[in-house]
Amino acid sequence: MSRLRDQLRLPGEGDLNLPPETDLQPFEVFIQLQRGKPHAHAGTVDAADAAMALQFAREHFGQDQACVHIWVVPREAMIGTEYDKDVISRLTDRSYKYARGYQVRKRWEQFRSKKDVDQYEKEDLKEFF
């Protein structure tokens, strides 16, 4: 044992004579690993207030990897959706707003294979499109 721990007068067993304590407030922690990157949720700390939460967040979640910025938010300030109740991504066909909703490659190939297209123009199309 460290000498100090060895010398401690340790308590006995049995019921605690101390009243139960309320947990501190949860704060969600978001860390940014590099300027330019998005913040990512790292976890939760219990703290008395935001200043304490930020200090705790720095030492608990900010040390594993290089970290340049931290946000803490009281959990009660976070408003969110519910898995079962809230539809987020739509269920009906929305392919119009995605790149994959458009098939253009075959049609470019048709153009390029036409014999009367100038060789020069063919190369040009290939390079830029």
Add this chain to the structure above:
Amino acid sequence: MSVSASVDLKLDWEIQEDPARLADFEKRVQKGELVEPDDWMPHNYRIGMLRMAEHHANSEIVGALPEGEWITRAPSLKRKLALIAKVQDEVGHGQMLYRVSQDLGKARDQMLRDLITGKTKYHNVFNYPAPTWADVTMIQWLVDGAAIMNQATLADGSYGPYVRTMKRINMEEAFHFKSGEDMILTLMSGTPRQKQLAQEAFDRWWEPCLMFFGPPDKDSVKTTPFMRWRIKTATNDDLRQRFVNRFAPAALDLGLKIHITSKETTGLVKRKADGEFERRQDPEIRLDQKTGHWRFSQPDWNEFYRVVKGNGPLNKQRIALRRFSYEQGQWVRRAVMGSTDLPPGR
């Protein structure tokens, strides 16, 4: 997150869940979907998960004690820093795991109190003593090695917050393990005294590590749905075999011998009159060419049950130290809760 203050925290195998919801839940879990805190879940899933995370958290913060004893005596600057960081990580893991249980319905203060009054338990392996520096090495190499294997299977589980925590924890355990390997390699390339320290520490920890994964599957008390619900994803025997396959050849490579030791009823290794350990080489240790697995002797499972019941070498002392910490810190926590009027910018 919905935390019910009056959640009854006992498993109840008589409970009647809505069969449609239960079937749907089980189908999703079988498919490999993750459960999040706001999802409907069977009562016993919630309680089973809460108690598992709580037990795991308890193990982390009690586990910080055997190695924490050696911080003041670490033999080099690098070892000192690495050990402080490692013990600090254990506390951090405890914090994250308590959070999983807090979000399932139990206050952290209640969990700390239940631990120090003996109402809840922690992993058996931390009831064994760490009487030399070489024990620190064995804990980081063998015990953390076992923990990483176990946690890797738990990271395959179904409960989102716990799975995310396992992944985070295993990232940190990787450094603990590497540090442990570094230390054992140094000791076994060192002086005769260092090698002797290492061998005796290995003798102390090999069998407790075999017991790390729990009793043989055939002795398991009851079949619960925990594997069907992917709260547990590998069997005890399976994990134990993986551990031996990894560490038996590694130990032999280093020049360590794998012994069966004679123990006192407390779980401490017996010493002969000349001071040597009462031990013999495990005759089973060898690679079985047919199965590809390493054979080994089972540890003394009676010892396991004795230690679990609270008669291990250090059950009382470890809990007393944690209780000391809780009681001595009470005035600090009280002050912190009461002082909210800080000047701006602080």
Add this chain to the structure above:
Amino acid sequence: MDRITDDLKRPLVDLLLSIADDKFILGHRNADWTGLAPMLEEDIAFSSLAQDEIAHATALYQMAAGILGTTADKLAFRRTPEEYRCATIVEMSDDFNWATAICRNFFCDHFDLLRLERLTNSAYTALAQLAGRLAAEEKIHVDHVDSWMIRLGRGWEPAPARVQAALNELAEIAPTLLEPPPGLEKLEKAGIYPQSRSGLFEPWRDVLHDVVQSAGLTLQLHPPSPSAIGGRQGKHGPGFVTMLDELTEVFRIEPEAAW
């Protein structure tokens, strides 16, 4: 300057050791709290700061070792008690009293920041650069300990009473931090440690007073007696020897071996 003349080597080593020993022993004491602090999140934070102190000490020992032709580990573990240059205040045990631990950091962290900031203007480039990095990290420590002084000082009883008691007790030996290491005048003259002897006590005392006042507490600090000889000259009590024995207990099993 990039090189140190021979006559400045020993004074510089003594300066480096005085800062490194303060940090090493303080970090050693504080690290023993890991796993036992009053709150889990604070346990983690406090341990981070203890690691900082030991990491800082390592960097300073490495610089001194370069001059002496030895290693940082040998400096940390192999000197006799008379060769350590730490101030009395870092040696004592806090007996696992959180108030003592916080108040001791309060005195030490603020003094450390002050001297490191002075050293960022050192004429010796390598030292100025190292001091810059250490000061940036030490700022975190000062913010941390100031927050705790205020929270506890303005918190529910018995916190203010306990912190006041610890402040009163430590105020006696805190000024031992200001004892100069041997040869300091030479370093000041050469610009290696600007303004080292004059003007350290007042700024230190003033910033401490500001925080203590915000915490609703009181503090009486007196400058050290100019004739008092203590830790910086290698004079340590029997408690120091006991602590050093513990610190080197495993190392001494095989002092020549790698661990």
